Amino acid sequence: MTLGAGEVRENSCLPGHYTKTHSDGWTISGEVLEDYYEWVNDFEASHPTLGRVWGNFESEVHADSEEAFADFWEKHEPEEWDYGDI
Secondary structure (H helix, E strand, O other), X not given: OEEEHHHOOOOOOOOEEEEEEOOOOOEEEEEXXXXXXXXXXXXXXXXXXXXXXEEEOOOEEEEOOHHHHHHHHHXXXXXXXXXXXX
């Protein structure tokens, strides 16, 4: 499970580190990786009232609160895919 590249960037098609602020208040930063498919492993997300969510959905994710994690998951649910598909 990973975040999609669109969670951290607007229009660029190049791999690299990006930060994007969403209309729901979440600002998400991460490194876009590319190998036919584009994804974000390590990320950090912050919300002005809910706090932070950070980590890597392939291993471990941390959150300042259960409320922050639940809201982030609801609005920015990671994608499920298999590295063997690329």
